[in-house]
Each structure stands twice: as structure tokens, then as C-alpha cells.
Amino acid sequence: MAAAAGAFEFNAIEGGTLDLDDWIGQPVLVVNTASLCKFTPQYDGLQALFDQYRDAGLVVLAVPSDDFQQELDVAEEVKEFCEINFDLDLPMTDITHVRGQEAHPFYKWVAQTEGFTPSWNFNKILLAPDGTIAATFGSRIEPQSQAITGRIEAMIAD
Template sequence: MREVPRRVLLAAPLLMATEASAQPVQSAFDFTMESLEGGPLKLADFRGRAMLVVNTASFCGFTPQYTGLQRLHDRYEARGFLVLGVPSNDFNQESRDAARIKEFCETTYGITFPMATLTSVRGPAAHPLFAWLSSRAGGPPRWNFHKYLVGRDGRSVRAFPTSTEPDSPVLTRAVEAALEGRPLV
């Protein structure tokens, strides 16, 4: 029998401990937010769907994008897609009252897609989901209505800037790719 060098024997427990303690690859579906209505908004409930996560604001020049986001949600929902709205006051253009945000979204834009409560999306106070999305797709939102498309696997992420309209060909092509399980690039 061949003798194993002493340095290999000493390193083996360290290698096994490192492998055993390695965290599984995280996905967007591992996060929970607070819903706009109150209570947990478990992204695990959306496992297997493609999601467009958008930081929103009620008093922004881009607020009319809600119309396009709702149309996008309606167009692809039956195929396993959803828009997730995340109101944020990081850019000082959102109410601090969840009930007012909910009423505004429902009465002004007829929003039916899931909405989180007022959430920080950038900086040290950013919700862990946004920190994770930012690390995977080019950084934090630079303004309201920044969009992160998450693939059905929950790991593939592509960012779209505020200026990308919800009905733009580049975004709809990416949504279709996500729904078909193709790369989001």
C-alpha cells in the first residue's frame, strides 16, 4: 500500500470542513419580503417562475411605467411570469404610508401583481434581495423603476435601467428567453 504524505493527511480535515460548510448557491426564491398588505411575501411561493423585480415610486417621472409593467405581467402571467413591485423611498419619491401606496397603485394603475412594502434597495440598508440582485447584475438601482429580470432557476439575473420601458423589445425578448429557460443575455 502506498503511504499518503503527512501534509495531505493534515489538510484533509480542513478540506472536508470547508466543503461541508459551503453554503448552497442562493437563489432569488430564498428571500422573503414584507408584502404591501402586511405579512410575509415569500419568494419561494414563486419558485419556477420568471420574475421582473422593479423598485417603484409613486411620485416619479417614470411612475407611468406602472401601466406597462401591468401589461407585461398580464401578457406573460399564464406562461409563468410575474412582476414584483418594490416601492422604495431611496430617491425621495415615495409615500411612507403603505396604505396610500397600495391605494395609489390599485386605483391609478390597476396594479394586480404582487407588491412589497416600502423597502430600501441600495446602500447599507438595502434589503438582502436587492443586495443579492445588485451583486449578480451590475450594481444597485441608480433610480426608480430599475428592473432585474430573474430566470426560472432563480439564479440567472439581468438588469435593465430605468429608461428601459416595460414593453421595449429588448425587455420582452429577455422575458421570453427567461420563460423558455434560455440565457438572459
């Protein structure tokens, strides 16, 4: 069995940390995001997905990244941008590297475990309740697509 994602912590956008261990037992969709990308409107879908399944345990974690030079300069600007434009209340990390040598350990683990590295903003990694990687999705897969919701529904039905 592959290692589980629970061993990873992110710096939270509002300060403090977000520990994936806190969400073991729940499905988690981790999405590398950016404020100035053509896929940025997917924030609406991410929030809708979170709203639809949060009571069943789904966590949607937004991971702002400037690895593709499409993120605002400071975390406070990102947080404000997301609150004003998308009314986001899903958990969000500080601006984080998702690829290359400086990638966050979670993303290095995903690359090593699954061979998946975000190729652009709004790539998605679905973690099963046991912390293993259930699926990965590219930018073009919408958050509320059947490919994603079908897997989430199967996880929360168990």
C-alpha cells in the same frame, strides 16, 4: 453557479410576506418603484406585461422604495394610489430600501452578485426560473420593450 434568489422574503404591502421561493420555476421581474417619479407611468407597462405573460408564469414584483425621496409616506397610501391610478393587481411589497446599508437583503445580494444597484426608481431585475439573475435594466428601459419581452419569451418557451 451563482446563488439563487429564492432565499429572500419581502413584507407584502397588504400584510404577510412574499417569498421568492414561491416563484422558483417562473421568471420574475423585480422593479423598485415610486409613486411620485417621472417614470411612475411605467406602472401601466408593468401591469400590461404581467397581464400578457402571467398565464405563462411571469411574476412582476413591484418594490416601492423611498430611497430617492419620491414615494408616499405609508404603504396604505401607495397601495391605494396604485389601485386607483393604475388598476394594479401585481404583487407588491411594503416600502423597502433598495440601496445602501439599509438595503433589503435581496438588493444586497444583487449588488454583490451582479454589481447592480438601482441608480433610480424603476430599475428592473429579471430573475430566471432557476432564481439566478438573467438581466438588469435601468429606468429608461420600458417594461414592454423588446429587451425585456425577448428574454421573458425565451424563458417561458423552455
